[in-house]
Amino acid sequence: MHKFTCEYTLILMRSASLNQSLLKWYDRHARRLPWRVSPEDRKLGEIPDPYRIWLSEVMLQQTTVAAVKDYFEKFTNAWPSVEDLAAADEEDVMKAWAGLGYYSRARNLKKCADTVARDHGGRFPEAEDALLKLPGIGPYTAAAIATIAFDRHAAVVDGNVERVLTRLTQIETPLPEAKSQIRDVMATLTPHDRPGDFAQAVMDLGATICTPKRPACGLCPWMSDCKVQNSSLAEALPRKAPKKEKPTRYGAAFVAVDRESGAILLRRRPPKGLLGGMTEVPGTDWSEAFDVSGAQEHVPFPSEWRICAGVVKHTFTHFHLRLTVLRAYAPQDILRMVEGTWWSPPAALDEEALPTVMRKVLSAALD
DNA sequence: CATCCGTGGGA
């Protein structure tokens, strides 16, 4: 059991009033999003499409709305239903996902579509625990789909909810220890009528008003109930463990250009781990020791490799990367083709499953 | 529970 402060209990006793005031705010301020059924359309009887809810929620994992919008459009145009996605080639899915990051999401997205099509007759299960069993669907996404798509009562807890509720009830316990307490508060606050709209309302509140920096407390529908309203304490919550420093890794990347066609030599990365299954140009390992001269051992073929101006700098989740780019011109037949490598003509380059760091490499080599 | 896993935009 958690220790409940007096004020904290008071908040929970007022949950009926709190969720009504927030839903009222949501009716007027809900963001228009491509995958969302607006409150007024919902009242007119429009039902959300579980496929679109699922797709958007997976794309939104650790990713901003602005970054997701074009990808959501691309995916729903190419694959309008979960059956369409199940019938797609995984390689085409990876190509469409390229640039959005966290590529295991794309592989699990495809696996999940396959499972839903094969084992569930093309319909997503409605229960939270059944959704949780599907690939790429964790506690947050299972609750979000259950409540937004199927109107089930579920405690949706994401980063926004954590921020809003730790502030509202002044939970000073640092994350991740506070997670279970936050989930309890959310479960209590969530109404049985319009639970999905309520979840989206808390997330919208966190995204637009109760922001990490400089929250707009004066515009908040929960201001009068909030324990830290207009206080410097608001920005300090939720409390988190200090993060580790990112090391810097170094490496070299080889851009081989066919003089005739301009085709570029590419290869596939291993299926798991960093950038798993994505496409790259040949290169060295990325190590913490800077050693460009050692790169010569890794060239795809002997040639006059020239160092390109401008070291490519890129930051991943847990390290910084500095890549020295080398370029050489060579006919395609100079290379005894290795399994998993191919020459990609310039017109096809945009469609390759190239992660952003590799597009930076090509830009440094070719511009 | 800790670690690994991308990216782009804002302060």
Place this chain on the structure above:
DNA sequence: TTCCCAAGGAT
């Protein structure tokens, strides 16, 4: 420039 972090999941 550098740092922060955004609708997390898998292992």
